Amino acid sequence: MTDGLLFGQFRSSKFTATSRFGELVLVLLGALFSSTAFAQDPNDFNYLPTVPTEMAHEGLLLDIVRVGTRIVAVGERGYIVYSDDEGKTWAQSTVPVSQTLTAVTFGSDTTGWAVGHEGIILRTDDGGENWALQLTGYDASRQELVLGKRRLERARAAVEEARNSGTEDLEDLEYAVEDAEIALESIQTALDDGPSNPFLDVWFADDKTGVAVGSYGMIFRTLDGGATWEAWNEHISNPDGFHYYSLDSSADGTLILAGEQGLLYRSRDNGAEWERLTTPYAGSFFGVLAGGQGGNSYILIYGLRGNIFRSVDGGDSWSPVSTGSELALFGGTALDDGAVLLVGNSGIVLRSTDGGTTFSRHIRAERLPYSAVVENGNGNLVLAGRGGVEVVTADGKDTKGG
Numbered sequence: 125m126t127d128g129l130l131f132g133q134f135r136s137s138k139f140t141a142t143s144r145f146g147e148l149v150l151v152l153l154g155a156l157f158s159s160t161a162f163a164q165d166p167n168d169f170n171y172l173p174t175v176p177t178e179m180a181h182e183g184l185l186l187d188i189v190r191v192g193t194r195i196v197a198v199g200e201r202g203y204i205v206y207s208d209d210e211g212k213t214w215a216q217s218t219v220p221v222s223q224t225l226t227a228v229t230f231g232s233d234t235t236g237w238a239v240g241h242e243g244i245i246l247r248t249d250d251g252g253e254n255w256a257l258q259l260t261g262y263d264a265s266r267q268e269l270v271l272g273k274r275r276l277e278r279a280r281a282a283v284e285e286a287r288n289s290g291t292e293d294l295e296d297l298e299y300a301v302e303d304a305e306i307a308l309e310s311i312q313t314a315l316d317d318g319p320s321n322p323f324l325d326v327w328f329a330d331d332k333t334g335v336a337v338g339s340y341g342m343i344f345r346t347l348d349g350g351a352t353w354e355a356w357n358e359h360i361s362n363p364d365g366f367h368y369y370s371l372d373s374s375a376d377g378t379l380i381l382a383g384e385q386g387l388l389y390r391s392r393d394n395g396a397e398w399e400r401l402t403t404p405y406a407g408s409f410f411g412v413l414a415g416g417q418g419g420n421s422y423i424l425i426y427g428l429r430g431n432i433f434r435s436v437d438g439g440d441s442w443s444p445v446s447t448g449s450e451l452a453l454f455g456g457t458a459l460d461d462g463a464v465l466l467v468g469n470s471g472i473v474l475r476s477t478d479g480g481t482t483f484s485r486h487i488r489a490e491r492l493p494y495s496a497v498v499e500n501g502n503g504n505l506v507l508a509g510r511g512g513v514e515v516v517t518a519d520g521k522d523t524k525g526g
Contacts (some may be wrong), residue, residue: 171221171222171260172221172222173202173218173221173222174201174202174203174204174216174218174219174220174221174222175201175222176216177216178216180203180204180205180214180216181197181203181205181214181216181512181513182511182512182513183200183201183203183512184199184200184224184509184510184512185199185200185203185495185496185508185509185512185513186198186199186200186224186226186495186496186508187199187225187226187227187228187455187495187496187508188496188497188498188507188508188513189228189229189230189236189498190498190499191230191236191251191252192233192251193208193501194206194207194251194252195210195211195506196217196228196230196236196251196252197228197496197508197513198225198228198238199224199225199508200224200225201222201224202219202221202222202223202224202225202240203219203225204216204217204225204228204252204255205217206251206252206253207506207513210500210501210502210504210506210515211500211504211506211515212515214513215253217248217252217253217254217255218253218254218255219246220255220256220257221240221244221246223240223241223242224240224241224322225238225239225240225241225244225246226239226240226241226322226323226324226325227239227240227323227324227325227326228252228326229326229327229328229334230252230328231328231329231330231331231332231334231349232330232331233251234248234249234250235247235248235249235331235349236248236251236252237258237326237328237334237336237350238255238326239322239323239324239326239336239338240322240323241320241322242260242261242319242320242321242322243259243260243261243262243263243264243265243319243321243322243323243338243342244257244259244260244261245257245258245259245323245326245336245344245350245353246258247349247350258350258351258353259336259344259350259353260319261319262315263353264319264321264342264344264353264355265311265319266315267344267354267355268311268342268355268357269308269311269312269315270355271355271357271358272304272307272308272311273308274358275307275308276304276305276308279297279301279303279304280301282297282300283297283300283301300363303363303364307365310340321338321339321340321342322338322339323336323337323338323342323344324337324338324367324368324370325337325368325369325371327371327372327373327395329373329377329394331349332346332347332348332349333346333347333394333395334346334349334350334395335371335379335381335394335395337368337369337381337383338367338368339367339368340365340366340367341357341360341362341364341365341367341368342357342368343355343356343357343360343368344356345359345395345396356395359396359397359398360381360389360398361398361400362387364385366383366384366385366387367383367384367387367408368381368382368383368387369382369383369384369408369409369410369411369427370382370383370409370410370411370412371412372412372413372423373414374414374415374416374422374423374438375414375416375417375418375421376421376438377392377394378391378392378414378423378438378439379391379394379395380401380412380414380425380439381398381412382409382410382411382412382425382427383408383409384408384409385406385407385408386403386404386405386406386407386408386409387408387409388400388401388402388403388409388425388439389401390438390439401440404433404442404444405431405433407428407429407431408427409425409426409427409428409431410426410427410428410452410453410454411424411425411426411427411453411455411456411466412424412425413425413426413456413458413464413480414458415458415462415464415480416458416462416479420462420479421436422435422436422479423435423436423438423439424445424456424464424466424480425442426453426466427452427453428452429450429452430447430449430450430451430452430453430468430472431444431453432444432445432447432453432466432480432483433445434480434481445481445483447474447483447485448485449472449474449485451468451469451470452468452469453466453467453468453469453472453474454467454468454469454493454494454496455467455494455495455496455497455508456497457496457497457498457499459499462477462478462479463475463476463477464476464479464480464483465497465499465505466483466497467494467495467496467507467509467520468493468494469493470487470491470493471487471488471489471490471491471492471493471494472485472486472487472488472494473486473487473488473494473497473505473507473516473519473520474486475518475519475520484519486519486520486521488516488521489522490511492509492510492511493510494507494508494509494510495508495509496508499518500515503518504516504517504518504523505517505518505520507520
């Protein structure tokens with residue numbers, strides 16, 4: 125998926141931010157802090173359909189996928205565009221909302237999901253031409269409010285038990301109560317003033333079982349194709365409420381979730397339960413990419429300052445991959461021929477022909493940031509980013525045709 129371009133680092137639990145890169149993090153995560161992005165109710169203008177425009181494919185696009193012979197991309201203002209001719213021409217989809225969309229995935233050739241700002245989840249059943257609203261931030265906040273109250277009750281009970289038994293960890297438990305109170309207040313504010321937290325990635329095992337993740341530890345799961353979504357916070361340990369940025373699964377079903385501050389988890393049951401993995405890096409991971417088959421399978425995690433780590437044992441251990449670049453990486457794809465593509469800040473395109481062990485590097489002349497990449501049917505690449513969609517050669521260079 126894409127996890128955005130030019131990300132900044134956000135310290136979720138303390139509500140502070142240190143911007144390392146620049147602009148597009150404000151697009152993906154700006155709704156976390158901007159009161160102007162709040163929707164007051166489902167009749168607010170943000171919930172009106174996306175405005176039709178012939179230039180939708182030239183706007184900011186944050187994720188792109190290939191499904192069958194079609195390519196689908198999503199981005200700002202609720203734009204969803206699709207191409208049936210390898211990226212030469214694009215049509216705009218019918219979308220019921222105008223929030224920025226951050227990620228898209230498909231469980232079959234026709235059924236897909238897109239997620240975005242204000243807790244939006246959309247579904248399509250015709251390959252991406254028409255989309256319907258499945259979840260809003262109001263729905264998400266109501267569920268999180270129940271869990272938040274439950275968390276606070278448990279924290280207070282733990283403090284009371286500690287006081288009665290005289291244990292030494294009373295101070296830590298009292299801090300846990302404070303954290304739970306702050307989290308609950310934030311959820312209530314989202315219901316009172318309008319939701320703002322974005323989903324940042326979505327993954328489906330098939331057309332039924334899926335997981336959507338986002339800012340401040342937001343995680344939801346569905347077993348019925350999104351007809352119902354359930355807040356899944358109690359099945360994963362993230363007491364600081366750090367952001368979840370990306371998730372992907374390997375051929376054997378191992379699902380990896382990555383986030384800020386080196387956050388890394390693994391699930392072996394399609395996201396039902398999660399275990400925290402030892403992180404090889406304390407910075408943020410903006411992307412996860414699983415590729416290969418059988419004994420050649422691998423998982424890559426990548427992100428801040430161009431860091432890439434590779435695992436060949438399902439995430440038990442990780443080895444650093446050197447590219448000679450410190451440009452942040454935001455998206456990637458594994459090709460059918462075994463090649464791996466990663467894209468990111470300042471027009472960087474990395475290509476590997478050995479399963480992500482080594483990479484060659486190309487910097488595009490325009491130096492635009494790219495958030496996602498797919499291969500078209502002609503062996504070229506379709507990049508998505510600040511300049512919309514762009515068809516380039518297999519190694520990231522210019523081409524006159526798709």
